[in-house]
Amino acid sequence: MIPSNFTYHKAKSLQDAFALSTSLGEEAKYMSGGHSLLPMMKLRFATPEHIIDISKIEGLSYIKEEDNLLKIGALTTQTEMERSPLLIDKYPIFKDASKLIADPAVRNCGTIGGNIAHGDAANDQPSLMLALRANFIAEGPNGKRAISVDEFFHGFYMTALEPSEIITEIQIPQAQKGSGSAYYKVERKVGDYATSGVAVALVLDDTGRCSQIGIGLTNVSTVPMRLSRAEELLSGQIITDALIQEAGKIASEDCEPSSDLRGSEAYKRSVTDTLTQRMLNVALERAKQ
Amino acid sequence: MKHEITLTINGEAITREVDSRLLLVHFIREHLSLTGTHIGCDTSNCGACTILLDGKSIKSCTYLAVRADGSDITTIEGVAPDGSNHIVQKAFHDQHALHCGFCTPGMVIRTIDFLKHNPNPTEEEIRWGISGNLCRCTGYNNIVKAVQQAADEMQKESV
Numbered sequence: 300m301i302p303s304n305f306t307y308h309k310a311k312s313l314q315d316a317f318a319l320s321t322s323l324g325e326e327a328k329y330m331s332g333g334h335s336l337l338p339m340m341k342l343r344f345a346t347p348e349h350i351i352d353i354s355k356i357e358g359l360s361y362i363k364e365e366d367n368l369l370k371i372g373a374l375t376t377q378t379e380m381e382r383s384p385l386l387i388d389k390y391p392i393f394k395d396a397s398k399l400i401a402d403p404a405v406r407n408c409g410t411i412g413g414n415i416a417h418g419d420a421a422n423d424q425p426s427l428m429l430a431l432r433a434n435f436i437a438e439g440p441n442g443k444r445a446i447s448v449d450e451f452f453h454g455f456y457m458t459a460l461e462p463s464e465i466i467t468e469i470q471i472p473q474a475q476k477g478s479g480s481a482y483y484k485v486e487r488k489v490g491d492y493a494t495s496g497v498a499v500a501l502v503l504d505d506t507g508r509c510s511q512i513g514i515g516l517t518n519v520s521t522v523p524m525r526l527s528r529a530e531e532l533l534s535g536q537i538i539t540d541a542l543i544q545e546a547g548k549i550a551s552e553d554c555e556p557s558s559d560l561r562g563s564e565a566y567k568r569s570v571t572d573t574l575t576q577r578m579l580n581v582a583l584e585r586a587k588q
Numbered sequence: 589m590k591h592e593i594t595l596t597i598n599g600e601a602i603t604r605e606v607d608s609r610l611l612l613v614h615f616i617r618e619h620l621s622l623t624g625t626h627i628g629c630d631t632s633n634c635g636a637c638t639i640l641l642d643g644k645s646i647k648s649c650t651y652l653a654v655r656a657d658g659s660d661i662t663t664i665e666g667v668a669p670d671g672s673n674h675i676v677q678k679a680f681h682d683q684h685a686l687h688c689g690f691c692t693p694g695m696v697i698r699t700i701d702f703l704k705h706n707p708n709p710t711e712e713e714i715r716w717g718i719s720g721n722l723c724r725c726t727g728y729n730n731i732v733k734a735v736q737q738a739a740d741e742m743q744k745e746s747v
Contacts, residue, residue, distance in 0.1 A: 300630050306589045307608035307654045337650050338631060341611075350608070352655060378644075382705070402720025404698060405632055407644040408651070489719040490633050 302340035309352045313465065316353050317440040320463040323349045329465060330354070331374060331413035334405050335422070354410075359467055362386060369471040373412025378403070380411065390471075391585060392430070392480035392500060396423050399483070402490050412466040415451075418458040421492040425452060425523035427482060429515030430498035431471045439464035452523045477503040477510075479586025481578045484517055485570050487561060493518040494561040497550070497574040499582040501533075509533050514546075514578075519554035519571055526550055529575065543579045550575035593657035597622070598666025606653045613637045615653035616663060624664035624693045628722070635721030638694035639663050645701035647720075664693035667700065675745070676700055676738045685734035687725030695721050699735050703742060709735070 308323075310316035320327050327349035330336050339345040359374035362383045369390065371380070380386055381397035400406060400414075400423050414424040415435065428435075428448045435446045440463050451459045460466070474480075484496030496517030504510040512533050514526040529546040536542060556567035594603045597620060604619060616625050616639065625648060628636030632650040639648045640662040668674040673681065676699045686692045695718060702709070702717040709717060714735045715728070723731060 301611065301614075302609045305608055307591060307652065309657075333652070333655075334632060334650055337652070341630070341650075350652075352652075354655070398716065401632075402635070403702070403717060404635060404638055404645045404647050404720045405650075407646050407701075 300341040302337070303343055303346045305340075305347055306349050307352065308349060310356060312356060313438055313467070316351055316356065316465060317438075317463050319349075319351045321440055323351070325462055327351055329416075331416075332376065332409040333413075334401065334409045335413060335417045335419065353465060359412075364473055367473045369473055371411055371469040371471075373416075373466045373468060374410050375412075377401070377406035377409045377411070377414075381406065389474040389478075390480065392427055392482045392498060395482040396427055396498075399423065399486065399496075405490070411469060415469070416458060416460060416466050418452060418454075418456045420452070420455075420520055420523045421518040423482070423484065423493065423496060423517055426496055426498040426515030426517040427500075428469070428471075429523060429525045430480065430482075430500040430513035432500075432511075432513050434470045435466050436468040436470065437461075437464045438467045443467075445470070449525065455521055475502060477505075477586050479503070479582040479584070479588075481581035481585065483574055483578055483581075485574065492561070495519050495554070495556065495567050495570040495574060497571065497578045499575075499578040501538075501579075501582050501586060503583075503586045507537055509536055509538050514550075514575065516550070516554055516571065519556040519567055521555070524554065526553060526575070528553055533579075538579065538583055543576050546579060547572040547576040591654045591657070593654060595656050595658060596660045598662060608652070608654055610653040611649060612639070612641075612651040612653045612656055613648040615656075616648060616661075619653075622663050622665050626690055626693060628690065628694075633720075633722065634691070635694040635698060635718075636691055638697045638721065640697055640701060643701070643704075645698045662697070664696060667696065674700070675741050676703070676734070679734040679738035679741065680731070683730045683734040683737055685726060685730040686723075691721060691723045691725075695723065695731060699738060703735070703739055707739060707743060707746075709739060711736070 328347040359372040361372040386393040414422050433448045480500035482498045484493035498515040500513045502511040516524045529549040551568040551572035554571045558564045590605045616622050626636035628634035632647045637649040676696050
């Protein structure tokens with residue numbers, strides 16, 4: 300399979316990328332790792348006239364804690380995240396996810412920024428971002444702005460990004476004492492999209508009450524989905540088994556899956572219930588360590 | 589549109605003209621006649637087209653040739669000098685880790701990258717490590733044994 304004709308442009312810097320995007324117009328697409336966009340181009344689902352390669356821009360690949368934030372450069376690959384001692388030690392949800400995202404050779408190319416900017420509810424990082432309450436730093440010809448994850452995903456492949464904007468950094472509140480997070484997805488085989496996936500990130504205060512919680516769902520809705528009703532149920536509470544069961548029930552009710560080759564709607568609701576309960580338990584366990 | 593790219597492939601520096609849309613696997617097979625890199629699924633699932641790009645295993649069916657400008661590529665033809673076998677190739681031979689051989693170049697390349705980052709893996713880690721390379725003959729058990737043998741021999745060699 301060969302993509303339809305297009306013209307390739309290599310951006311040497313962000314300014315270079317913005318200038319190319321502005322002059323080439325809406326038929327130009329940015330490409331970072333290319334492992335979502337290029338497969339779509341090969342299948343001719345996407346037929347951009349111009350590709351602006353942003354993967355060689357320097358300075359956008361890093362993982363660090365600064366100003367009480369975890370900051371991840373948008374061109375950081377899934378493999379770099381998988382091997383980051385900081386993430387393994389303090390943000391175990393990323394290790395959980397990276398093992399399940401595509402496969403090792405694909406993770407050598409795929410970037411966190413591309414995974415998010417693609418705007419696909421079947422990708423894994425969006426639900427992690429919802430759980431972790433991330434902000435995305437977007438830069439474009441008109442400057443820099445922060446976009447909250449809750450305002451970012453608009454629809455199927457639709458995001459809050461303007462045509463010439465690029466996500467340059469992902470910002471996440473720094474992990475603290477009592478932080479716990481976990482992710483799991485059920486997949487039919489390695490490299491498949493999730494049948495269902497659940498991301499949980501929470502913080503317990505000194506008394507063991509849940510002071511913050513985020514729950515994000517993968518591939519059981521058209522737009523990456525926050526499980527708001529379960530977050531409200533658990534926030535401020537000492538999380539008991541009964542509350543976890545109730546949260547699972549809410550997950551099965553509120554998710555919006557459709558029947559396909561990965562399973563019936565009812566099956567996916569049931570999987571989402573089970574995964575929500577399991578991930579709450581794992582995140583709680585990690586928060587207490 | 590044509591682009592001039594310069595890169596190193598199996599130790600040899602080359603310069604070629606490529607179209608924007610030319611895939612790296614087609615460049616390797618058809619422009620350079622290095623047909624050890626196979627095309628299996630053509631959808632980045634099977635791993636038959638796995639090569640090393642700047643030391644990292646990638647699926648060359650899902651990479652534009654033009655993006656490889658300036659890079660250092662190793663294909664199965666370049667993992668060992670002519671007439672000899674890489675430790676991983678020898679291990680695949682010793683353990684009968686192939687039947688039809690179609691997946692083998694990709695498996696060997698992926699194993700080289702995997703063992704570089706995890707020189708002493710458990711069986712489970714090996715299975716996750718080659719999870720993006722499909723084999724429809726062996727049932728994987730002998731491949732896992734081959735990766736274990738290669739890991740052992742590389743450890744001995746580095747002592």
